[in-house]
Structure formats: C-alpha cells, structure tokens
Amino acid sequence: xxxxxxxVGGTFVKGGIIDETGKILIKDxxxxxxxRPHSEIIKDWANFYLKLLADAGLSRAEVSGVGIGxxxxxxxxxxxVAYANNFGWRQIxxxxxxxxxxxxEIHMGNDANCAALGETxxxxxxxxxxxxxxxxxxxxxxxxxxxGKLLLGNNSAGAEMGHMSIMMDGELCTCGRRGCIExxxxxxxxxxxxxxxxxxxxxxxxREVPLDEVNGKTCFDYxxxxxxxxxxxxxxxxxxxxxAIIDAVNIFRPEIVMIGGGVSYxxxxxxxxxxxxxxxxxxxxxxxxxxxxxxxxxxxxxGFIGAAALLMLN
Numbered sequence: 390x391x392x393x394x395x396x397v398g399g400t401f402v403k404g405g406i407i408d409e410t411g412k413i414l415i416k417d418x419x420x421x422x423x424x425r426p427h428s429e430i431i432k433d434w435a436n437f438y439l440k441l442l443a444d445a446g447l448s449r450a451e452v453s454g455v456g457i458g459x460x461x462x463x464x465x466x467x468x469x470v471a472y473a474n475n476f477g478w479r480q481i482x483x484x485x486x487x488x489x490x491x492x493x494e495i496h497m498g499n500d501a502n503c504a505a506l507g508e509t510x511x512x513x514x515x516x517x518x519x520x521x522x523x524x525x526x527x528x529x530x531x532x533x534x535x536x537g538k539l540l541l542g543n544n545s546a547g548a549e550m551g552h553m554s555i556m557m558d559g560e561l562c563t564c565g566r567r568g569c570i571e572x573x574x575x576x577x578x579x580x581x582x583x584x585x586x587x588x589x590x591x592x593x594x595x596r597e598v599p600l601d602e603v604n605g606k607t608c609f610d611y612x613x614x615x616x617x618x619x620x621x622x623x624x625x626x627x628x629x630x631x632x633a634i635i636d637a638v639n640i641f642r643p644e645i646v647m648i649g650g651g652v653s654y655x656x657x658x659x660x661x662x663x664x665x666x667x668x669x670x671x672x673x674x675x676x677x678x679x680x681x682x683x684x685x686x687x688x689x690x691x692g693f694i695g696a697a698a699l700l701m702l703n
Contacts, residue, residue: 392698393441401421403418404419419644456496457495462545508647513685586619648685
C-alpha cells in the first residue's frame with residue numbers, strides 16, 4: 390500500500406508518495422496561490438493529488454488515501470481548518486471541499502505536527518516512542534509524539550511550544566504576546582539579532598555584509614572566523630534555544646529532541662553547547678534520563694512524509 394502526503398506552505402505545496410517504509414516513490418510541488426478563494430486552492434490540491442498518482446503510475450485503489458499538513462489549528466475529526474493565519478482562514482471545511490473532486494480517505498494535521506510524525510517514524514526519531522521536534526524558520530513550529538502518538542490537545546489546538554514564554558515582557562512575538570520562544574529562537578529572530586549586533590559594533594567583520602543580505606548563516610560563518618561579536622550572537626541564540634529545549638524536556642521528558650529548519654544545518658557547532666546546557670539545567674540533571682538532541686534528517690520532505698504517515702495511524 391502507498392500513501393500520499395501534501396505539505397501546504399504559504400508559497401508552495403510540496404507533495405509525494407511513500408511506501409510503508411517511508412521510501413519516497415515520487416515528489417513534486419505546485420504554487421499555493423494564497424489570496425484566492427479557498428475552493429480554488431483546495432481544488433488545486435485535489436488535482437495535485439491526482440497528478441502525483443498519474444506520474445507514479447498508481448491507481449486510486451493502490452493508495453491508502455491522502456494526508457494533508459497545513460499551518461494552523463487543524464481538526465482532523467471534522468476535517469476543518471479552524472484557524473490558519475497565513476491564509477486568513479477560519480472554519481474552512483477542507484475534507485468536504487477536497488471530496489468534491491476526489492473520493493479518497495483524507496486525514497489532516499498541523500504542518501509541524503506532521504513533520505514531527507515524519508521524523509519520528511522515518512527520520513532522526515526512528516526507534517523512539519517519545520519525541521519532540523522544533524522547526525526553526527520564519528517562526529518556531531513544534532510537534533510532540535508521546536508513546537508513538539501525536540499529542541494534539543483540545544480540538545488539536547495544542548503543541549504550540551513556539552509560543553511558550555522564555556522572557557517576561559521580552560521581544561514582541563507575531564502572536565501578540567511578548568517573550569515567546571519564537572521571538573528569540575526563530576531564524577527571523579536570529580537575523581534580527583545579527584543586524585542589531587552589526588549596527589552596535591563598528592569593529593565586527595560582519596559589517597562586510599549589507600544589512601538586507603544578513604541571513605541565518607551570517608553570524609555562524611563569522612563566529613567560525615573568530616569574530617567576537619558574531620560569537621556573542623551565536624552564544625545568545627544557543628542559550629535561547631537551550632531554554633526552549635529545557636522547558637520541553639522538563640514537561641515531556643522525551644527520549645530525543647530533534648531540531649529542524651535551516652539553522653539546524655550548523656550541526657554540532659550549534660548543538661554541542663546546547664546539549665551541555667540541557668544536561669546541566671534540565672530538572673534532575675544527570676539523575677533523570679538523558680535526552681538526545683540531534684538535527685532532523687528528512688529536510689524539506691519531512692512535512693509531506695509525515696502528512697502521509699497520518700494515514701498509518703488509523
């Protein structure tokens with residue numbers, strides 16, 4: 390049996406077909422086209438699903454169904470997107486609309502939850518039953534798997550760990566609250582802090598980079614060259630991310646915390662100091678079970694792989 394997954398983003402919808410081992414048979418993407426009526430957007434998803442089947446040479450009878458990962462609050466029981474701020478959607482009946490074009494089993498989930506499920510079943514978390522994933526991008530997404538099942542909360546509106554506060558009255562977050570993990574540990578926050586450091590420190594080598602060209606790698610690149618200002622930005626970022634991970638460890642005590650997104654490509658240079666902080670400051674220190682901290686491994690495929698894996702849970 391094969392499984393189709395769609396990972397809906399603000400710019401592109403990534404999709405693919407996997408088998409029961411997580412092997413990708415085919416993958417592709419289409420523009421999302423945000424701003425159009427939701428019926429048009431969802432019709433595109435249905436046509437994309439059919440195109441993936443055709444390109445893979447599969448009939449509908451050979452696939453279990455389609456899983457769809459969407460940013461926002463997703464209720465799989467009702468098939469409704471309760472809230473998706475990137476799309477301006479409230480109470481959109483996804484399953485009902487999709488079914489107008491395709492008679493297929495449909496399961497839905499939050500995109501970060503799907504990525505966490507994908508990484509747990511087929512990526513860095515394979516072999517573990519209790520995992521947490523942080524995705525560090527424009528915002529901070531999070532997914533939690535406990536005893537092999539996604540932790541979703543009431544009406545699937547939970548697991549928003551990016552909006553736990555690590556700094557009272559701190560930086561303003563996009564959610565309207567101050568001090569959220571997202572406001573300190575996202576790639577957006579890292580870029581903001583790098584720019585601020587460049588403006589405040591005329592002697593930093595990072596001044597070679599125009600402010601509008603600063604990205605999530607800039608401070609790491611120059612820190613490796615010995616630039617003290619860059620090293621300070623990196624150290625502060627590591628502390629913020631460590632605080633987020635420590636909170637997750639103290640609440641859930643997972644076996645592994647996985648870090649996804651472009652920042653995770655810094656590997657051990659990013660994570661080794663964080664591991665030491667987590668070991669030292671998580672509740673119980675080295676008395677309680679140690680938590681593995683590793684980069685996610687599925688990259689941009691995690692979302693659609695995890696969306697397809699929703700079909701394996703039922």
